[in-house]
Amino acid sequence: MKGLRNALVAAIALAALIGFAGCSGKAAAKAPAELEPLTIHLKWLPQSQFMGYYVADAKGYYKDEGLKVTITPCDGTIAPEQGVSTKTADIGVTWVPTLLTYQAQGYDFIEVAQIFQKSGLLLISKKAAGIDSGAKIKKTTKVGNWGLGNEYEIKALLQKNGLPTKYTNQDFTMNAFDKGDIDLASAMTYNEYGLVINKYTGALGYGAENVNVIDMNAEGVAMMEDCLFVSKEWLADPKNEAKLVKFLRASLKGWKDACADTNAAADIVMKAGSSISLEHQQFMAAQVKKLVDPDAVPIGTLDEAKLAQTLDLTKKYAELSDSNATAKLQALTLADLYTDKYLKLAIAAK
């Protein structure tokens, strides 16, 4: 009996303690909570591909908008689409064809800004192989790609040239290309291509003159790559709408600065943590600037014609192996894909 009473007293004391701790915890958290938290999930590791966000963060542009932005890199295990879908991230960076295939599966994603205006994907081969255009790819050519949603442009190019769409699984180094296990390797202009041609540490030092390049833009199978997307469910909250506009405004400013001085942007990215050398970050920043194309169009422009081509190509070439999803993909329109509402608000309020 006494034991029971003691236990009861202890339980009440414990409950009071937890309650108290809960209150004080709340109070403590409330004091500096003027900055609103927001998480962006990148498509890959911290590198100059995403320099705009790192520059905006480092220069305090997010803070000026009242945001505390967390930049979550991706290591290939959890895709940004999954981060946004499980609400561990608010905003994601991905490629448009990948976004479309998610939309076809029933995910309520919507694109809000198009950061890259051109495709940065190349297929590269050693000069001796003599493959300098899509038409010269043979049935026996070993074509490499990373898969995981990066394969749609390659599949489109192969199908366009009447070839089977089977590709060799390429890892995230260029060793298989160097060893000759892959004849035609996928390479981003700003990353793997640099690692093959350049002579700095960590690169293979082939030199641009010894490598043939097939450019997706020239082959007519360019799909839009790095874009920003959110879920419609998240957007349904007007508070999140306001946060998104603030985020876009600060990010566009960050991208503008990053493109204006790519070396300084590379330095900032290096400080955020990087698995690659500063020279490579600088090379990447300069190449990424070409894709963002800030001199031709306002940064982030959602170009209807380019997105329409991406939508068409995805409808034509993406294999979803699931009749429901295929039907849904075919029914997708540009209005399902993106909205320029928030981008316009972000630019207008500048």
Next chain:
Amino acid sequence: MASKTFSAAMGVILPVLFGVAIVVLWEHQAFHRLLNVKVLQLPLPSRILSVLLENTGKIIPDAVITLRTAVLGLLIGSSIGFLVAIIATFFPRWGYGGLTVLSAFNAIPVVALSPIMNVWFSSPSVAKTAVVSIVCMVAMSVNAFRGLNDLKPFSLDLMKSYASGMGPVFLKLRLPNSVPYIFTGIRINVASAMIGAIVSEYFSSASNGLGFGIRNKLSTGQFPLGWAYIIGASAIGILLYMIVVTFEGLATKHRSN
């Protein structure tokens, strides 16, 4: 007698009912509410089944590749393991110590082994088979060693009293004694071989096999198809296990205990 058949029947009916209950609860989204996940993240069984049927033409060739890797690796790894056990039996002084060292291989996770084998062997299918072989080596060697050495009391003395040499002792006593132990080793290895084959496909440069399918579909958000591949993997795992159990029954039928 009647009660015996009844309880035997219940032994089948209850597990089946349990399985059906899980599928029904899943179909009616009980788990979705419990775990707070969307149907997109955990597709319904009916949807998975229809996607599975739509894609048998793709899943079966992938399953054949995975099965080939698993079975070949299982055979090679088990044979090496058995050889090691024989050597350890003939040289008991350092043999058992050698086995202990070999068991350290079991501590290497497949996720580490797989990229290493990819560097050692340029052919992806050889690299995958090598992973499975290594994974299967240890369980077989340890079990076979026990089978070759845990002899019935006095049976070795009896053989000695007949003045038989090492050869006859091995062939007439140790080898027959090891049969059930070998099957235990194989049963353990069936599960390890399937895991080894599927995980090594995650890392392989060959874009085929059930493991590659699971990884690629799940990471591009194609969950119904991803689950269809998972069901394919489970099915061949169960099939392989049933084959081994059947052979085990045949091989050990005459044994009373």
